[in-house]
Amino acid sequence: MSSNTRFLFFIFSLLLTLNSVFHIVSQTTPSDSDASYILACGASTDAEDTDGRTWKPDSQLLSNSGNSMILSAHVQDPSLPSTIPYMTARIFTSTSTYKILVAKGQRFWLRLHFYSTSYGTLDPSKSYLDVIANGFTLLHNFSASITAQALTQVSIMKEFSLVPAQSGDLDITFKPTLEQKDAYAFVNGIEVIPMPDIFKPAPLVGYNDQFVEVESSSFQTIARLNVGGQFILPTDDSGLTRTWYDDSPYIFSAAFGVTYKADKSIKIQYPSNVSKEIAPLDVYNTARSMGPNANININYNLTWVFQIDAKFTYLVRFHFCELDLEKVNQRVFNIFVNNQTAKENADVIEWAESQGVPVYKDYAVYASDEDLWVALHPSVSTKPQYYDAILNGLEIFKMNDTRGNLAAPNPVQSPMPIQADDAPKKFRPSRSERAAHVIGGISGGVVGCAVVAGFFICFTKEKRKGDGNPSSRGNWLPLYGRSHTSTSNSTTSGKSIASSQLSSVAAGLCRHFSLSEIKHGTKNFSESQVIGVGGFGKVYEGLIDGKTKVAIKRSNPSSEQGLDEFLTEIEMLSRLRHKHLVSLIGFCEEDGEMILVYDYMANGTLREHLYRSNKPALSWQQRLAICIGAARGLHYLHTGARYTIIHRDVKTTNILLDEKWVAKVSDFGLSKIGSNLHQTHVSTMVKGSFGYLDPEYFRRQQLTEKSDVYSFGVVLFEVLCARPALNPLLPMEQVSLVDWALHCQRKGILEDIIDPHLKGKINPLSLRKFTETAEKCVADQGLDRPTMGDVLWNLEFSLQLEKTPEQPKMVSYNNADDTYATYTAMSGTDEDSFVSLEK
Structure with missing residues (x-):
């Protein structure tokens, strides 16, 4: 090989090496508007989350890392959406700043991820922090601990859209709140995602011909809903890695309307004035309407309710795409925001000019209260062909105030x-x-x-x-x-x-x-x-x-x-x-x-002792005893009172514990007198809690005591698995606890999803009887479910199986006041072997 050839080969190798280095550096130091930062704070190497997204270490972007330390979480909560980035944290003991290079004039998403748990010897309740980004106060005196407990969430994600950076620099400053003694700040993950400038001036609801200028405003995302559709993962979004949630939990009352999906013959096409980055096709591919009955539709509003921070202006974005009708004035409706008319006589076909064409409309509203109402109602004045309304997607953004502030007080919670956290670590306070x-x-x-x-x-x-x-x-x-x-x-x-x-x-x-x-x-x-x-x-x-x-x-x-x-x-x-x-x-x-x-x-709700709190875990026998007590209360309602009483809102927050850990059923505001000898059900409007609702009651609006049995079955799975009945942050197949538990039960892997505190500590016979009981309770048809008396019997049997190594025989009797049970082991029938659960 000649010297010239060697030289050329050396130059070629050097270029390859530099290209590799540049590629690595470009992942954390982008030089164009298409680059993103996805940082796992405190991580030492690249790692993928459950969605397949790669998170990079954050250390190279922290200007003064000496003011911080890296700690790992002691406990991995089973409800965490992913271990990445939540199991490591960057802890700040004084002011520290991330310096990130972004494209000039570029608007971008900033997402902050928090997992409130113990890191090292730090007390989670001592974390109070401020976050300032390019002069905007995003968080002030923010407590992830208070927020997580008030919202009953394990992890918290705060998403902001920041104004275009004029200098090309983004400074994100974290500092412990000065007002709190011994406070520290922390963060688990940071995302900086370039985005198009999708915000334009919006009409101010309640004020004719007034618009809110939004180009120089920063926003916080309050809600992003795929109306009538399912959960959309960040990886399935239009390049902006947004998460779109199911709208069902926000719908007011039982007026759900109907949902439907675009026919295969309809090809949704974005018009020239609507970017595909406004919302993914999956949002426009599904919709929720009021239903086919005009007489019913005229007498109700299709309504969503959101909890918000008072005294801010909000931008409410409606996404529409007509999937069913083709002509103007076939479906015309009015749009209301906070009891005020945002738009009269809205006609999606008139806006879009064709079926299958997405369109969105923004409206700004100043909120003086902590609830924001969005509602649709058929227009009567235009005499449309169908008295109906439609919606495909909904987003709500909070705008910064005149001081550049987006921060609000921590949510209210029980003290x-x-x-x-300051109480001695013992079971009974x-x-x-x-x-x-x-x-x-x-x-x-x-x-x-x-x-x-x-x-x-x-x-x-x-x-x-x-x-x-x-x-x-x-x-x-x-x-x-x-x-x-x-x-x-x-x-x-x-x-x-x-x-x-x-x-x-x-x-x-x-x-x-x-x-x-x-x-x-x-x-x-x-x-x-x-x-x-x-x-x-x-x-x-x-x-x-x-x-x-x-x-x-x-x-x-x-x-x-x-x-x-x-x-x-x-x-x-x-x-x-x-x-x-x-x-x-x-x-x-x-x-x-x-x-x-x-x-x-004295001991609060059952849910507080299952998950998302710092309370000591309940043993299996304690959980069984609590379930038995609640079952006795419900059994009395169904059979022991003069009339059958259906509770209609059975859930773990409505099962309370006194100072002796006796379970008591509470909150009878939704209760109904049930059927009698001449009735099989009570016809009534659907009310209850999402995740616990009897599907048969929901479909037919026919309430029976078996509706309580279904809800109690959800409670049993909640007690076993120590996770919420619904968790939209989990993969789609795991969002519903009942669906996921039944799937695991069929696969023979139910033990894989039970509370880690219980694994290996339950008698297999007791666990089998318990899970069989829970499975029967959540049968789709009420006729296939046991009575509450049968549920009570099986739970008591499960408790005795836990107490005795051999399978016991059981003798029980009922009266109008309570149900009592005694047991005898198979090895003997003398009176000394009997156990009373009432003691």
Whole structure:
């Protein structure tokens, strides 16, 4: 080989090497607008997450890494969407900044990932942090611990769209909040994804001809929904790695409408003025409409409700694509945002000019409250061919305020989870540990919000002062067919409490407290006494008669929420007394107040002891005993009362635990009197909690006691697997706990998904009996499900199998007050071998 040849070969090899180096560096130092940063904070090597995305280490982009340290999580929660990037964290003890090179004039997504757990010796509750990016305050005094517990989520992802960078530099600064002593900051993952400038000026709802300029604004994503469709993974998005969620959990009441998918003959094509990056084809390929019955559609709104931060302006983006109709004025509808008309006579075909063509519309609204309502209602004035409405996708973005701020306070939560971290690590808390005390009856906050919101929807499209004529209310129609106009019994706050009705129901059955007694017991509703907040209102720890500790649930005096639930709760619980039902002590209806007084439940809800908290794990025997107690309470409702009572909202947050760990069923606001000898079911509007709803009840709107059995079956799987009934962050086949558990049961791998704290600690016979019982409870048809009495028998049998190495025989008997069971081992039948579960 000649010297020239060697030289050329050397140059060629050098170029190959430099090209490889440049390729590696370009993954963390992009030089064009198409490059992205996907950083696993604290990681030492590249790693793939469960979606196949590669995460890079973050150390090269941190300008002052000496102010940080790298720690690994002690525990991997089974609900984590992926170990990457959540099992390592970058911990900041003082101000630290990531410096990232981005293209000039480029708008981009910034996503921050947090997993609140123990890192080293650090206390998760001590993490309070600020995040500032290019002059915008994204987070202030943010606590991942409080947020995770309040939202019942394991991991938190915050997504922001930041204004185009003019300098080409993106500085992301993390610092512990100065207001908190010994605070530290942390982050698990950071994504910087270039994006097109998809935000344009939007009309301001409620103000004619006014637009909100958005080009210089930064945004935080509040919701991104594939309406009528399924969960869309980041890898299936239009290059922007966004996650699109199912819209079902946000739909108000049982008015779900119908969902459908585009026919194979329809080819969806983006018009020239709509980029494919606005939303993926999967969003426009499915839709939710109101249904085929015009008479029904005219009398309700298709409504979604979102919890938001008050005192910000929000951009609400509607995605439309007509998949069924072809002509103008076939389907025309009105769009409402926060009880105000955003668009009258919306016609998707008129906008898009053809079937199968995507179109989107933006509207801006200033929100003074913490709920944002989006609703559709058929237009009547245009006399369309079909009285219907359609929606394919929905996004909600919060805009920064005039100070460049996007931060908001941490969500409200019960003080118990925070204070419990300071309690001694033992199973049963002492009486002095006020942190471990929660109420009986406040559980079920999410569904409570949806239920009581039913009365809020009765406000008109536009508030008309001094006009009480129902015919002038516009298009906001009462979803429950009930008027709440003022009557002679109305209070100054607008509630129609119906005193005579309360008196007839509760006279002699429970105590009627005066408002002065309630105020004295709660120190005049002192904030220091608040132990929880639900959809009905705040809950206070209180004393009655100067000595008896109680939980006092107070309706928000300025709202018109929860009247039906208030009456139902009093009527049901004042007539029912049972060891495994939470006890209603009394009520107060003075001066427009709606107040309920319950027994004090020291150990909170069952869910708090299963997952997403720092409480010690329950043993298998403890879980079985709690399930048995709850089953006894439900069995009494179904058979022991004068009439069959169907609870209709059985879930782990409605199973409460007293100071002796006795389980009690709570929250009877949705309960119904069931069928009798001449009926097989009760026809009623579907209400309940997503993930626990009986599919047969949902399809046919026919309620039976087997609906409670189905919900209780979900609870049993929740107890076994220690994960939520629904988790949209998991792969599609795992989102529903019941579906995934039944799949694993059929494959013979159910033990792979049970709570890690239980693995290897359950008698196989006990586990088999328990899982068989749970599986029968969630049968698709009610006729195939056991009665609650049968469920109770099987659970008691499962407990005895856990207690005795040999399979026992069981003898049981029922009475109207309770169900008792005794057992004898197969090896003997003497009286000494009998065990009573009531002891």
